[in-house]
Amino acid sequence: MSTPVHKRGGPIRDPGDVLAGVVLLIASAILLFHLIPNYIGEPPILQNPMMSPRWLPRIVGWLLLGFSALLIVQGLLVDNTDKEDGRRIEKGPRRRFALMVVALLVYVTLFEALGAVISGILATLILFVAHPVRTWWVYGLAIVFPVVVTFLFVKVMNVPLPVMPF
């Protein structure tokens, strides 16, 4: 109970829960009224409504709707922000986070184009810089590991990773 800063700022007791509830409420509404009717085919003849491919998704959708509404109510009435549930963290510099996002993007967008080795080296280097790692020999690991691991995957485990761009 060190610094109760933004608490009791209004009728909303737990803004995080309310936000999560609202997002889920919207998502379940989209699911129920748009996705299920349009993206789940239903066979023309059904002996039993429970046999329908839409049956369980619809039930899950309604339950989601109900529980997210409850979550909003709970967020309005009960304050859970004190609980130790790992929601609060001390944020670091933006650059660190941004570089990590870049590294992730390198993997997903360039994996097939550049191959496992080069994208692995690139992403690992970016992550080392992001932290930043100041021990210089560690950067060597960023090259050794992708090469060795790719080799193991491809040759020993027979996993056809895209090795090189050529």
Add this chain to the structure above:
Amino acid sequence: MEIISEVLQLFLHPENFLAIALGVVIGVVVGSIPGLTATMAVALALPFTFSMEPIAAILLLVGIYKGGMYGGSITAILIRTPGSPASACTLLDGYPMAQQGHAKKALKMALYSSVIADFISNIALIFFAAYLAKIALNFGAPEFFWLICFSLTIIISLASGSMIKGLLAALLGILLSLVGLDEVFGSQRLTFGNYNLMDSISFIPLLIGLFAIPEIVEFYRKKALPHIKAKASGASVTLSEMKRSLKTIVRGSLIGVIIGAIPGTGATAAAFISYSDARRRSPRRDNFGKGEVEGVAASEAGNNGVAGATMIPLLSLGIPGDVITAIILGAFMVHGLTPGPLLFQENLPLIYALFMGIMFSSLVLLVVGNGAIKYFSLIADIPKEILFPIVLMFCVYGAYAVNNDTFDVWLMLGFGVLGYVFNRAAIPAAPFLIGFILGPMFEDNLRRSLLIGGNDLSIFVRGPIAWFFIALTLGSILLALYRYVTARRLPTQTDTSQEAP
């Protein structure tokens, strides 16, 4: 007397011992690498067994299976990356323990409970195979349906913190598990015409994304803290902890044996059922999920208890309970042996030699596991800024390896983001996982029962096994309600738990 010497003659071959040792080592190593599963290793090893003696061939595969079951827990504990699906439950307590500097304790407990469970499972295989096989045969779709209903109630006990959030997570899990082609009609559900989604969402990218990626994202989101050198070794398991967990391990093993004997349920469900059972009974209930050694014991006992027991339907009925046993069945057939009742009549010495090898593999697992812990626990010493980029690389390669497609890398990252959002919103990931695993089983068995029964609902109460699981399900819900009413922490929620699917 004659049969004993024949059995020994078959079993006492250096090739057999080598096969077991090699198998367990391969299993532990492969199982510990995220994305590479024991299933894959068994499949890759299969062609090499064609030229081996039948017993050695099968023992090699069984060794990989058992090693892989344990190996998955190593990375689950150390870097929150379940090496195999079944170890997802182990990380709930294993990773917090590692963070508190008790990595070695967690690893040792995982090993000991794995070996004990394995041993119990083997005993069940050898002495009770015939009885358990009979249960398995009487386990039709309606019985299965109730077993799944009972398993779904464990979500209630796994939803630490907020019940509403736990149920929401489980519902989301069920929803995502339904993506793909419909089991009965073959129509598409929420695939948006994407071919990669038609076989439903791959489990391994989901697993890695949900648990490993958020940890990495969070690390880079937070301010860089100087690395605190945790004594990786730490203390081992103390005798009193072992004593405390022993009952849990035995119970978990029995749960594993029963689940394993029923084809098609799988080790992951067994681990979670065992975990939630342990949590329900333990006096240290509140410490579960925060680094409780008993939690690690329970989940590892559950998933390793399955390993020996899946051999029961395989050997006595010729029915493979999961993908790995299906491959082992293939190995039998390549050597001209067909598992089933006939094998027991025609080739009893071979069966007993196999049993001896399987028993021996538990022992090998203990030795290999101990060696592995010595080296693997060094991972806990590596500063996170060096470890995490390399872990991420493994995750990406592993996710790609599942279907050899970049789509799964995208999927993994997507679930990474979801997992991160879950963390921020304090929504527990474990119920999500349970929902994802059990959702399709729930629906399939419901519809299967209706098809078999010709839409007659009386099929759901057709026999004692079904009644038993109905009673368990109701009991479990009532117990949860009772706990709620007595605890009265959040009175607004008491009426909601009943609606759990």
Add this chain to the structure above:
Amino acid sequence: MMNFLKAASLAVCSGSLAMAASVSTVQADEWPTDDVRLVVPYAPGGTTDVLSRRVADLLQEELDANVVVENRPGAGSTVATGRLARGGRDVDHTILMASPGHTIGAAIYPDLAYDPVEDFVFLQNLIDIPNVMVVPADSPYDSVEEFVEAAKEQNMTFSHSGVGSSIHMSGELFKTLTETNMTAVPFAGSGAALPALLGGDVDVSFENMPTVLSHIKSGDLKALAVTSAERSEHLPDVPTLREGGDYNLDQFVTTAWFGLIAHESFPQEAQDAMREALDAVMQREEFQNFAEQLGAEPGQVAGEEFKQFIASEVERWQEVADQAGISQ
């Protein structure tokens, strides 16, 4: 910095050395000039995978080149097949192990981006595994006739291992031809389907021979018929479905076939080399023993004949799928 460079160059060298070593067995001018990729459109461990690895081993010796097995599972083999149809740079060294999923997939998956017949060359049908029409041991029906007569009166259930499997489609075909009432009960794989059949929860199944052979021999299941054109040597007393000839069943011949296909632009020279190598593989004792253990018969067709077989299969399954309402 020195050390860093050294480490880097060492690593790169070791990588390239290893790769160089792996291609050293390949000779220059004649096809194959590179490693041959054998794509398996299913996950490791299944029948297709095991067969492919066995064939790859033998093919490696016959071709005197590396044959690398690659698993690309997804959407009942159509993901891998679509990828092959799209072509690519190493398409002249890529072959794919096709199975009934190739023809059934074309019937039940919507908007396939490829033509299952025209986009490929068909090299060799390697093995055929017959399906067996099996009923539980305590079933009152002892012959196909008895079963069909009963099925005209009451609704029967048949188990299968998943929508679009050859087991499922065989059941639907049977239902269509005999004009009986039958409900398909889906299971996740044959392993899960078997207990329901053994326990009598379903009335019949058209299982793959290797899955049920031991249960037939032990008396836990009754075999009413086999679905292949000729009787199987594993079950010489069991008639074929078309033997009776009644109920339109003379048209009922289906097997789970496995064969190698390649992209339409697969060079003629390569086709000849493959054909020759595959002939040699199929003569090998190892291959024949392997097929025998799977309960399979060696494949009959190759080349143009194989292609015609595929074309007729595609057409037939399309009809069955339309009738059963499983093509979406």
